[in-house]
Amino acid sequence: MDFIGAYSWINIRFLLEGLWLTILVAAISIVFSFVIGGIIGVIRYMKIPYLSKIVGVITDIVRNLPLLLIIFFTYFALPKIGLRLDIFWSVVAAMTVFESAMLSEIIRGGLKAVPKGQMEAARSTGLTYMQALMSIVMPQALKKMIPPIVSQFISLIKDTSLAVVIALPEVTHNAKIIYGQDTAFVIPMFVAMAALYFIVCYVLSIISKRLEIRLG
Template identity: 60%
Template sequence: MQNFIDAYSWVNARYLLEGLWITIEVSVISIILSYILGAILGLIRYIKLKYVSAIVGFVIDLIRNLPLLLIIFFTYFGLPNIGVRLNPIWSSILAMSIFESAMLAEIIRSGISAVDPGQMEGARANGLSYWQAMWHIVLPQAQKKMIPTIVSQFISLIKDTSLATIIVLPDLMYHAQIIYGQNSNYILPMFLALAVMYFVVCYLLSILSHYLERRLA
């Protein structure tokens, strides 16, 4: 019991919270970037442009089928070769955004495909242009169906930021490891803190998703 009280001393708690802040920062920026990029890529795949969609589709498939860890290594160790030098935080953000936008692109493509083609035809017949119909009729309907899948992808993203400890990203996982690495009496309290903190962040997001689903339904 004493271990728990000592482990959650103000100093350690603050250090953990600093880590949590990095985790949230990396997650939020990556979520925004990957959503935008994922939507663009998903649309490109959906509208089937000559060559472009096929190339984009192939690149997306490549990224989707690689472990995230490899993508993290490529952004951190590989990009500097072409003059892009990023610190662990921005490398992680870039890696997460690339990986998750590929995942989202696939979700969004299949989400749009699942909307009844009659909707598009009807809208076109009523004089809307292709993009007007897409924007006002098809996308909102697709969005409604996609929310749970997209949010669970975002939750995966938050959880996956922990993998970036491998390139010494000072996130929640890394900070907890530093603390229990210096005093192994703290190991159990630290794992409890890790589980609780990640759980709370992810669970809040899933509650938000349920709320959104109900609002839009």
Template identity: 60%
Template sequence: MDFIGAYSPIHLKFLLEGFLVTLEVAFISIVLSFAIGIVIGVLRYARIPVVAHVLAVGVETIRNLPLLLIIFFTYFALPEVGMKLDKLYAAILALVIFESAMLSEIVRSGLNSIEKGQIEAARASGLTYMQTMWHIILPQALRRMVPPIVSQFISLLKDTSLAVVIALPELMNHAQIINGRNVNYVIPIFLLVALMYFTVNYSLSLISKRLENKRV
């Protein structure tokens, strides 16, 4: 093991550049998948004829597919139908598709946990269904969903490493490049990579606990 050589300024800078790409992909994917997941979850909760059924089929299909397959599809299959995407956008699209399905189930479960009597009371007071959902039901449900949602965000951040299969220049890709230069770098580099992932994910878990404590 060569810790000194592995942790040279050039290598550390190279890893940091990859980590920034990882964080960029994760952040964009989290924002988009969270927004889409809420919309899908609400529409399924509302049980709109046909729409809810179609969404249910789509969500269950995506949830039962490996994320790696979706990444391959967005990068290698879409160009066959005229939709060629850059590696960055292909990875983001795959993550958004997969995570939106996962988050929509969390949202739907959270909405189902709210007592139905609150909807009836709100409607009786003159609020429309959308007003009831936006001002009363959804805020309560979101507070209850904080732990599973943050847990899903953590999974999303870790899942960005799968984009290494399409050579996205993220953290794992850069780690493999460095390891390819010298076999003695493998353990030091992977220890540092593990620490970088752990730092961000543990920070997210602490934020989740703090939000949960405030709710209680």
């Protein structure tokens, strides 16, 4: 083991560049998946004839597929049908599809956890269904959804490491390059990766707890 050599400024900078890409992929995927997952979750909650069932079937299929398979599909299969994405956007697309399916269930579950009387009371005041859903039901559901949503986002950040299989230069990929140059760097690099992932995920968990307190 050579911690001093492994943690040279050049190697640390290379790792941080990978970490930045990891965070960027995760951040973009989180935004897209939250919007898409929210729409899907609301559609399933509203039980729109045919549409809700179709969306539900598709969501269940995606949720039961390995994320790695979806990454392979977006990078290797989509070009065969004329849709070519670079490595970065292939990973973002795969993450978004997978996380949207997962988040839609969390959002639907959160909406269902709000007592039906809340919707009925809101409708009795003259609000439309969508107004009652967005103004009355959704804010109450959001409080219940924050912990599982943040937990899912933390999983997403860790899952970005799967992109190493298609050579996305994220933190795991860059660490692999570093310890590939010298086997004495293997353990130091794994320690560094563990520390970086822990810091990012721990910060997210702290933010989650503060949001719970503020909204609670």
